[in-house]
Amino acid sequence: MPRPAKGARLHKFKHRPHFYIRDTGKPDRSTGCTSRAEAEKALGAYIATKGRSGAATEPENYTCGEALTVYAEEYAPTVAAPERIGYAIDALLPFWADLKLTHVKGETCRRYAKWRDKSPGTVRRELGTLQAAMNYANREGYVTSAPLVTLPEAPKSRERWLTREEAARLVWTAYRGHKTKHLARFVLIGLYTGTRKDAILRMGFEPSTVGGWFDLERGIMFRMGDGERETKKRRTPAPIPRQLLGHLRRWKASGARWAVEYEGLRIGDVKRSFARIVGDAGLEGVTPHTLKHTAITWALQNGAKTWDVAGFFATSQQTIEKTYGHHATDYMASALDAVERKR
Template sequence: MPRIKLEIPNFRLDQRSDGYYIIRYQEDGKTKNKSTGTKDPHEAEKARAQFAIDYIKPRLTPEPTISEVVDAYIKHRTGSVASPETLNYVLAAPKRLIGNLKAESFTQSNVAEYIKQRSQEKPQARFAGRYGGRNVSEATINKELRMIRAAFNWAHAERLTERKPEFRIELSSGKVRDEWITKEQANALVRESPSHLALFILLALSTAKRREAILDLKWDDVDLSRPGHEVLHFGEDVGNKKRGSTPIAGNKRLIAALNAAKEKAETDYVIEWRGERVEDVKTALSGAAKRAGIPHLSSHVLKHTAVTWMVQAGVPFERIAKFTNTSKEVIERVYGHHSPSFVQEAIAAVAF
């Protein structure tokens, strides 16, 4: 059986003939040695543990450029975010325009110059499609600079740089999205959808989960065995994307749809089509939306719709936050204006 190649070398202690302990490890296919400088086994073990910790720490040159800091930050975050390619995409423009600057000497005037240059550019299409003639938005530039600042903060926390970032970002982060559909539109959408998409839509509107969490859902994660206690387990969090478990007890429509789908299932995944797992629903959802007369619909709008319906129904923010694995602050900031009590209190306050 072939041995599995480890990303991090194994570090073991060996004692030389002169009594001193050395650390042996593999790097680039070669065996290397590091002296501990001691004959004491306990001190040698301490040296081995410290060497292992230092070995995996990120490294930068004494005066790193912004590109070097950014690349190290991307490498650090790659294993903890849902879509690592997003980091590369967001930070591509900063690396291109200011990547050669020294990170330690980046100032507010550099920020102003970056905003000036970037705001004169046209956005590059990330996937298929065109943006038209508009320039890069303030919200996009704001996001890029915030990511740079996050990289600087990380580097400083890791003691890779001396100075904390002190620049301000005096740009708008963009307006809060407020796209959602009515229940009548939701029913029309389900009617115009093939079976796998209809189930996806029911799950999205019933749980407020993201597309990836729903497409990753397996039948082993669906507990329908105890009537009145049905629950869906969406697994571990991915980066800052919260998943967790969602109760669906009392949702007769969704439970019936899940039971029907399970009887016909050919794969381990809840959302399948013609005997195969569904990787994405973007095209199918767009087609169904057009047939239902709904413009500009995405899976994120379904999530947004589910939370909006809860707020409109007067469900307390704390309960919505717990149900959707989202913070109360986010629910209040993004969806609070849909609350009946918010509207009534605001109208009452300005009545005279």
């Protein structure tokens, strides 16, 4: 396992008047400065221009750490959720920082997966960030080409969804639990709208910059807030089911500002508390995302068309057909009819 890179830093030799810049894999460079303050400015200029020469360099002369740094500094600030890129880079740097782009190949990627010791899904996301960083460096003219990472096999899609009896038990457990009544609201919104966890927790009853909101007069759910950036996880508006609309009106009439709140404050996360009510309800393999699986599955089982389901649940039709299609009432109906029909 390669050592984590220390990065560019100042160094002072005992018998030399000037400060030097020391960087992993590169010769020491004099700042020409005898004062620490001036040397710090020189170091800042060095870091700002590191890896940014006018001409593209060859992959064997460019480290993965440099590619990741450029990606974090230049591209990450332009996306809706830069922290996700940051999490991946924090995981990647200890292993990849000093390796050249030419070291990125199947054997190294498999070694990273073994060293990381995380789920294939996690490793795929992290290596995907490395690929994106190298592609960016190539596209922006820092390197002449970008190698391809080797990804672990994609995990199978989760098939877990709740029966109506299980869903009712989960809601009732949350409502009766100590300090978990707010989770009953979270579960109901998830089951009726199939909205993702983070989007639910940001939703309120008035427009805001934090997240989406429920327009109870028009019966429309807006999953995105004012000024929020669109991401790959689409958050399109949708009509509010009448059963949920009744609940929402009662919650707002009671003085609630947020759809899911505790003592008047918006909930930041429900990971631990949700796991607790799942255990108390005697269920297994249920996560907040299971609510989205359940909502889509129920809709297809009730006869909804995949096109309408994709629009309502803000999910691509390809994903609906691939992951949930077998739940549709007309699944392979024409083929079955052809097989059973008399000649």
